[in-house]
Every structure is written in C-alpha cells, then in structure tokens.
Amino acid sequence: MENKPHQCLTLDMSRYSKLDTAQAGHLRHFHNLASQIDGEWRHMGTQEPGQEWLDAYRYQISSMAYGAGVAHYHRLPALRNVFKPLIRRLIHKMLRREVWGYWFNTSLAGNRTNPDRKVLRTPWADPIVRENIMYSGHLLLMTSLYAMLFDDNEFEQPDSLVFHWNPLFFGLGAETFRYDNRTLQAAILAEMEKNGWIGVCSMRYNDVRDGTNTSETVLEKYKKAWAEKKMVxxxxxxxxxxxxxxxxxxxxxxxxxxxxxxxxxxxxxxxxxxxxxDKQSLGFITVIDGQVRLHDPVVAGIYRDLMDDADKISPHNAAILAQAQRMAKxxxxxxxxxxxxxxxxxxxxxxxxxxxxxxxxxxxxxxxxxxxxxxxxxxxxxxxxxxxxxxxxxxxxxxxxxxxxxxxxxxxxxxxxxxxxxxxxxxxxxxxxPWIDNLDLSQGVDYLRGLWDSGEKALIATMKSWNGDEVTVEPIARNLEQGTWVVYVNDEPVKCDAVGQPGSLSVTVTVGAEEVDVVFRRT
Known part of the structure; x- marks a missing residue:
C-alpha cells in the first residue's frame, strides 16, 4: 500500500558533506575519458611516443580507477552503480593493446636497464608472464579493487583477463594470453620471489576475499629486501x-x-x-609567506644543499629559496x-x-x-x-x-x-x-552525496545535471530493512510505502541545474 505522508523531513542535510564543483568535475572527466570509443585517446597523449614513460596510458587509467575508488569508499559509499560501470570501463581500457602492446619492444631490453648488455633479448608479447610489474601490478590492484568495492567476481573467473596480440604486418600469427585476477597475482608473486622481493604488491584485498594471508607473508620479505638493498x-x-x-x-x-x-x-x-x-619534502615543497610552491628539481637540489650548510633556520626560508633560484640559472x-x-x-x-x-x-x-x-x-x-x-x-x-x-x-x-x-x-x-541503484554518470547527472546514515535510518543522495538540462532519473533504494519508509525530495514527502525484507523502494525525480536531495527514511 502506498500513501503520501504530510510531515516534512526533519533532517539537517548540512551535516553531510558533499562533493564540490571541482570534485564532481574530476569524476565526470574520468567518465568522459573512459567512455571514449575504443581507439580514441583524446586528451591522453604522452611525452614519450612508445608508452614507456610515466605518463603512459596505463598510469593515467589506473590512477583514475584509484581516484574513483577513494571517492566511492570515502565520499559516496551508497552509489555503487555510479562507480561500478566507471571502474569497469577503465579496466576495459587497460586491456586494450594500445595500453600494453609497448611491452613487445620494451622486453628487448637494453643498456639503460642493464649497462652491461651487448645483445638484445628475444622479445615476448605477453605483458604479464615476466617482468613488466608497472603494468601487471596496476591491473592486479584495479581488478582487486573492483571485487572489494562491489563484491563482483567477474575478474576472478578463468580467462576473464584476455590479451590479444594481433599486429597486422609482423609476427607469425595472432597470440592470445589468458589470465584472471588470481593467476595474475601468482605471476607477480613468482617474479617477486625471483627478484628477491624487490617490487610492488597489492594483494591485501584478495586476502580479505579469500581468507588468506599472502600480503603479510609478502610484506615481511619485502621489508627485509628494502632494508638489505638500502632503498632509502x-x-x-x-x-x-x-x-x-x-x-x-x-x-x-x-x-x-x-x-x-x-x-x-x-x-x-x-x-x-x-x-x-620533512626530510623528503625539504626544498621541493615550500610554504613561505602563505604561498605553497612546488619547485623544479634543480632548484630543490640546490636548496637542500644550502640547508645542509645552514644552522637552525626554518626549512621554509625565502632567502635560501632566492639564492637557490639564482644559482639554478x-x-x-x-x-x-x-x-x-x-x-x-x-x-x-x-x-x-x-x-x-x-x-x-x-x-x-x-x-x-x-x-x-x-x-x-x-x-x-x-x-x-x-x-x-x-x-x-x-x-x-x-x-x-x-x-x-x-x-x-x-x-x-x-x-x-x-x-x-x-x-x-x-x-x-x-x-x-543499504545503497542506491539505477544511477549512472552516463545519465548526465553529477552525484554530490550518496550515503547511508544508520543512526537516522536515512539513505541520502544529492544530484544535479552537469549542464543544467532537465533529466529524469529513478533512484532505487536497495537492502532496506523491513518497515515503513518515506521518500523525501527536497525535504518534501512524496511517497510512503511498506518494505519487505530485504526490500527496495524507488522514486522518479527530475534533476536540473539546481541540486535535488532525495532521502529514503524509515519511520
């Protein structure tokens, strides 16, 4: 039975933080880049043409996934269906040959990574099987993050991470390399053991899902290797x-x-x-007269040297900075x-x-x-x-x-x-x-709040369209406990319904340039 209640919402919405304009803009930019048709890389072109340097596609894509992950976990935890398609699209981009195909050439190696090398190696295309931790490690963390945030085992299934090596005019035929999250992790662990546990690891989320303790075992060896190699x-x-x-x-x-x-x-x-x-940031970051600045490594290096010769002065010193800048010229x-x-x-x-x-x-x-x-x-x-x-x-x-x-x-x-x-x-x-389903960035809506307040028994969302156009959306509250629930839109009650266990409840709202608050609250 459905009826319309009359009492307005008695909940102070200002208690709940929301994304500001810039934060919402970054999320939409992630969405815009991830939604490009395969093969388009607008705004993602890099300094180095072969995808070997630190601004390569793989680093951009993985960090967008991590940014979406922290936004979901810490700021909008009730909006699973806003973030799940976004992170999944980023994983899809990560599997594109444009992202990992550099490895065939890089696997030849050279004297930059091995000064004693006189002959190039025989290359291999598989981006996972050996070395290449700066691709495989990110893919592992992205897919483990996906499983942790959404309890979805898609990338834990056999052959769920597939790499097609199929250049047109060289090679002796197409090759396909098949992995999943756990075989990917196994390949990384094998390489870490081979190299004396110097490397990266991102196994913690898998441990929680599997009831294992791989990360602690790895970290014990990792810390020992770091100390022995004097990595600091x-x-x-x-x-x-x-x-x-x-x-x-x-x-x-x-x-x-x-x-x-x-x-x-x-x-x-x-x-x-x-x-x-403090020791690491010295000279690279200064806070002088209220101004925070990041400095060129040449200036920072000179600044650090000058500070070594100075006695008991502030690490943020205008005179030292001016001297370093003059000397850097x-x-x-x-x-x-x-x-x-x-x-x-x-x-x-x-x-x-x-x-x-x-x-x-x-x-x-x-x-x-x-x-x-x-x-x-x-x-x-x-x-x-x-x-x-x-x-x-x-x-x-x-x-x-x-x-x-x-x-x-x-x-x-x-x-x-x-x-x-x-x-x-x-x-x-x-x-x-409890969480809110049926909302997605592809609807043209920015989501500024999305959380469950267990004390108030309130499931909350705040949204607006990014361009001011009116958009109709139908948020669906899921995992609601049994009882009577009231739906409020901008503090006004619009719907009241009894919910079974476990239950759901939806409401249709029109979103435009002004923020719209939707609250599902148990009476």
Whole structure:
C-alpha cells in the first residue's frame, strides 16, 4: 500500500558533506575519458611516443580507477552503480593493446636497464608472464579493487583477463594470453620471489576475499629486501632505480618516485612514511609567506644543499629559496628529454598524508596558474611541456597529473588508502548495507552525496545535471530493512510505502541545474 505522508523531513542535510564543483568535475572527466570509443585517446597523449614513460596510458587509467575508488569508499559509499560501470570501463581500457602492446619492444631490453648488455633479448608479447610489474601490478590492484568495492567476481573467473596480440604486418600469427585476477597475482608473486622481493604488491584485498594471508607473508620479505638493498638513500629519498643484473641502486635527485611510493606505501608502512615527510619534502615543497610552491628539481637540489650548510633556520626560508633560484640559472638543463609527472605524484602524496595546508596551496596554485579547463562537465589541466615559466615558477603539466593525479588528490581523504587497506569492504558488509541503484554518470547527472546514515535510518543522495538540462532519473533504494519508509525530495514527502525484507523502494525525480536531495527514511 502506498500513501503520501504530510510531515516534512526533519533532517539537517548540512551535516553531510558533499562533493564540490571541482570534485564532481574530476569524476565526470574520468567518465568522459573512459567512455571514449575504443581507439580514441583524446586528451591522453604522452611525452614519450612508445608508452614507456610515466605518463603512459596505463598510469593515467589506473590512477583514475584509484581516484574513483577513494571517492566511492570515502565520499559516496551508497552509489555503487555510479562507480561500478566507471571502474569497469577503465579496466576495459587497460586491456586494450594500445595500453600494453609497448611491452613487445620494451622486453628487448637494453643498456639503460642493464649497462652491461651487448645483445638484445628475444622479445615476448605477453605483458604479464615476466617482468613488466608497472603494468601487471596496476591491473592486479584495479581488478582487486573492483571485487572489494562491489563484491563482483567477474575478474576472478578463468580467462576473464584476455590479451590479444594481433599486429597486422609482423609476427607469425595472432597470440592470445589468458589470465584472471588470481593467476595474475601468482605471476607477480613468482617474479617477486625471483627478484628477491624487490617490487610492488597489492594483494591485501584478495586476502580479505579469500581468507588468506599472502600480503603479510609478502610484506615481511619485502621489508627485509628494502632494508638489505638500502632503498632509502641517505638524503631520505627512495632510490630511483635498482639494476637487477648488477644488484646496484641509483640514488634520486627528484621527489617524484618518492612521492608516488608514499601515496600508496602509507597503507602498510605509515609510521615510516610519515616520519620521512620533512626530510623528503625539504626544498621541493615550500610554504613561505602563505604561498605553497612546488619547485623544479634543480632548484630543490640546490636548496637542500644550502640547508645542509645552514644552522637552525626554518626549512621554509625565502632567502635560501632566492639564492637557490639564482644559482639554478647557471646549471645546465636536465638532459633527459621527458619530465616526471611530479605535480600529480606530489599532490597525491599530500592528500594521503593529510597535509591540508600544502595540498590546498598546490590546488590553489594549479587553479590560478595551470589553466584548469572544463569540457562536457569534466575538469582537467591541459598539457604543458615547459618545466618552468619565465619567472621560474612551476609550469609543467603532464597528462597523468592533469587527467588523473590532481583529481585523485581532490577526491582522496587523509589516510585514504590506509583506511581502505585496514578496513576493506567485505561480502558480508555489502550484502546488508543499504545503497542506491539505477544511477549512472552516463545519465548526465553529477552525484554530490550518496550515503547511508544508520543512526537516522536515512539513505541520502544529492544530484544535479552537469549542464543544467532537465533529466529524469529513478533512484532505487536497495537492502532496506523491513518497515515503513518515506521518500523525501527536497525535504518534501512524496511517497510512503511498506518494505519487505530485504526490500527496495524507488522514486522518479527530475534533476536540473539546481541540486535535488532525495532521502529514503524509515519511520
């Protein structure tokens, strides 16, 4: 039986945080890029033409998935069907040959990765079976994240991750490589063991689903290997490179790799990561007269050297910075032709560390100086290959940072990855937690709230169309406990119904330029 109640909603909606315009814009940009027809890579072109460098498709795609993941887990946990299609499309993009086909050439190897090499290796196309952890590791985390967030075993099924190697005019015929999430993990574990446990790992979510303890076993060996190889250099930065054949490391003079590692290593090594922040950020990030700035590695290196010779002065010193900038003008430019996606790495790191002053300062700088651009409701920062501007301030914007890194940082929360590591969603949790179905970014609607308040017995969504057009949607509340439920639209009751166990309830609403609040509440 359905009837219309008369009492207005007695719930203070301001208690519930919502996405701001920029956060919603980043999510829509993720959606816009993921929704492109296969083979189109608009706004994703990279510095290095062979997909070998750090702004390659695979890094953009995976970080968009991680950004969507933290947004769902921390900010919009009731909107499963908004995020599930988005992350699934990103996984689909990750399986495109344009993303992983670089490996055939890269597997030839060379003297950059092995200075003693005189002869190239016989190449192989399979992007999973050996090495290539910077593709396979991301694919593992993406598919494990998908299973954890949505309790969906699609990528745990045999042959659910298929790679078709079928170039037209070379080779002796097409090859197909078949994996699933668990065989992918097994391949990575085999490579980690082969290389003495120096590498990356993302097995925690699978442990929770399988009732295993693989991640703890791996981390014990991983930490030991890190200590033995001295992966933390005397300057506090993580080493840039480990030469496998020579068993030697290369020290770092840039913050990029360290920042990227910290953004995710905070999950299982938080005390160490946080203890190193001041030493690692010195010179690269300054907060002077209320201005937060990220500095070119040449300037930062000189700044760090000058601080070594200084006695008991603030690590954020205007005079030292000015001296470093003057001295940097006489230093020859960096010869390596491609820039690291440093801005994106650093801002992801700051978001995970909860460094709100530095994070907001760099976001403000990006909005003021790095040409924020809106397209079809999506927000991104366009590419600029210049390292600094005429005044010496940061100017570089790569596709990783502009498409994914900044968006990730805005959508993340302090200790965001760590909280997901410590308390991943389980099958039992998702089986009973109320959520809202039948909403999707493809409807032209931005979703600003989406949560379940167990104390108030209220399931809440806030939405608006991205372009002001009127759109009709029908949110469906699922996993509602048995009882009488009232549906409110903008505080007004529009529907009252008895729900069975487990039950669902829907309402049709028109969404336009103004925000619309929809609340399902048990009486």
């Amino acid at each position: 250099a005397p300057n506090g930065l993580y080493v840039d490179w480990w030469f496998v054949e020579q068993d030697k490391t290369k020290s770092s003079t840039q913050i990029g790799y360290t920042a990227w590692a910290n953004a995710f290593m905070n999950t299982w090594n938080s005390d160490v990561v946080k203890s190193l922040y 006489s230093v020859a430019p960096i010869k390596f032709p491609y820039s690291q996606p440093t801005f994106g790495y650093v801002i992801q790191w700051l978001s995970e560390m909860g460094r709100t002053v530095e994070l907001q300062g760099l976001l403000d700088f990006a909005d003021a100086k790095l040409r924020p651009t809106w397209e079809n409701g999506g927000l991104y920062y366009p590419r600029n290959d210049a390292r600094v501007d005429d005044s010496g301030e940061w100017a570089h914007m790569d596709r990783f940072s502009g498409n994914a890194g900044i968006g990730y940082a805005r959508l993340n929360v302090s200790d965001g990855q760590k909280k997901m590591w410590d308390r991943p969603w389980t099958r039992d949790f998702l089986a009973v937690e």
